[in-house]
Amino acid sequence: MTEQLLRPLRVGAVQLANNLALAPMAGITNAAFRVLASGGGAGLVVTEMVSAESLKYGNKKSFRMLELLPGERPAAIQVFGADPASMALAAQAAERAGADMVDVNAGCPVKKVRRSGAGAELMRSPLLLADIVSRMVKSVKVPVTVKFRTGLEEGANLGPLLARVCEEAGASAITLHGRPASQFHSGPVNLEHMAAAAAAVKIPVFGNGGVDGAATARTMLEAGCSGVAVGRAAVFNPAVFAEIAAGLAGRDAPAPSDADRIKLFLRFLELNAGIYGEEHGLARARKLVGYWLKGLPGAAGARGAFMKLKTLKEAEELLIQYTRQ
Numbered sequence: 001m002t003e004q005l006l007r008p009l010r011v012g013a014v015q016l017a018n019n020l021a022l023a024p025m026a027g028i029t030n031a032a033f034r035v036l037a038s039g040g041g042a043g044l045v046v047t048e049m050v051s052a053e054s055l056k057y058g059n060k061k062s063f064r065m066l067e068l069l070p071g072e073r074p075a076a077i078q079v080f081g082a083d084p085a086s087m088a089l090a091a092q093a094a095e096r097a098g099a100d101m102v103d104v105n106a107g108c109p110v111k112k113v114r115r116s117g118a119g120a121e122l123m124r125s126p127l128l129l130a131d132i133v134s135r136m137v138k139s140v141k142v143p144v145t146v147k148f149r150t151g152l153e154e155g156a157n158l159g160p161l162l163a164r165v166c167e168e169a170g171a172s173a174i175t176l177h178g179r180p181a182s183q184f185h186s187g188p189v190n191l192e193h194m195a196a197a198a199a200a201v202k203i204p205v206f207g208n209g210g211v212d213g214a215a216t217a218r219t220m221l222e223a224g225c226s227g228v229a230v231g232r233a234a235v236f237n238p239a240v241f242a243e244i245a246a247g248l249a250g251r252d253a254p255a256p257s258d259a260d261r262i263k264l265f266l267r268f269l270e271l272n273a274g275i276y277g278e279e280h281g282l283a284r285a286r287k288l289v290g291y292w293l294k295g296l297p298g299a300a301g302a303r304g305a306f307m308k309l310k311t312l313k314e315a316e317e318l319l320i321q322y323t324r325q
């Protein structure tokens with residue numbers, strides 16, 4: 001039983017080595033982070049959401065968000081928007097950038113996104129969602145997938161209906177976040193609603209929400225999900241996928257040592273520097289320092305000092321010094 005819970009998974013024509021995915025997270029899952037998650041055992045990684053309208057108007061920053069690194073395969077690029085034609089163009093841009101899949105964001109609860117009719121607002125309008133998905137499917141060769149929630153408000157159970165709508169429109173997989181949009185990212189995940197959605201379609205359904213180890217992953221897989229997508233637990237530990245895989249296969253997964261965590265963080269800083277330049281790359285890593293140094297000796301001091309760094313060499317010296325204390 002346990003072996004079957006962890007398994008290779010096919011999404012359209014794309015074969016995933018396992019059914020554990022990194023969930024898309026704006027401001028977090030950039031290319032550097034995705035390389036760590038791939039290396040940390042994720043069978044699929046997903047970019048931050050990229051605006052279809054910004055791509056349509058040639059926004060350079062949005063095009064940069066489509067860039068993938070060799071160490072992050074297979075990778076899905078997630079796009080958001082409310083206009084089928086723009087979303088089809090965005091899918092083509094993602095495919096040209098080398099995406100193995102294109103994912104539609106139909107769950108973002110942020111006001112600015114919803115005001116434009118995108119993100120969670122798409123759940124209000126299954127016909128529009130179907131139009132978007134089918135136009136995208138017709139525009140690219142790679143699989144199109146959709147991520148949404150159990151509904152907009154508490155108690156809603158739109159998963160089964162929306163999953164069927166997406167499947168009929170040609171989507172190759174679904175990620176279902178088991179909380180309504182009104183709850184953002186906190187509160188309980190509704191497993192019954194997840195099970196109903198998974199049972200409603202033949203395409204794989206990735207369960208998402210609160211997976212932080214093998215036990216929570218097992219619960220979702222036993223509810224009928226084909227895979228799980230991990231968000232915040234991967235922010236704390238991008239190698240959480242290997243831990244979940246080991247746990248599902250009944251093996252012990254030793255927690256990473258302090259030295260391993262520092263090594264991983266330095267690798268992230270190097271990759272970030274390669275993408276944004278040294279100083280900007282370090283600045284963008286600031287929000288992760290707290291998570292990644294948590295519990296290490298001297299972490300509080302290191303965090304403060306990190307904010308002032310300008311070069312990778314300084315970062316290396318600092319991290320080594322603080323973790324030796």
Ligand SMILES: Cc1cc2nc3c(=O)[nH]c(=O)nc-3n(C[C@H](O)[C@H](O)[C@H](O)COP(=O)(O)O)c2cc1C
Nearest residue numbers: 023024025026048049177185209210211230231232
């Ligand atoms: C900081 C942050 C940014 C997020 N950005 C996105 C996003 O760009 N697209 C998306 O579909 N979901 C986004 N999400 C939602 C996550 O993909 C995921 O559904 C949610 O965090 C629940 O999973 P978790 O409990 O494993 O974290 C974001 C969540 C967080 C915490």
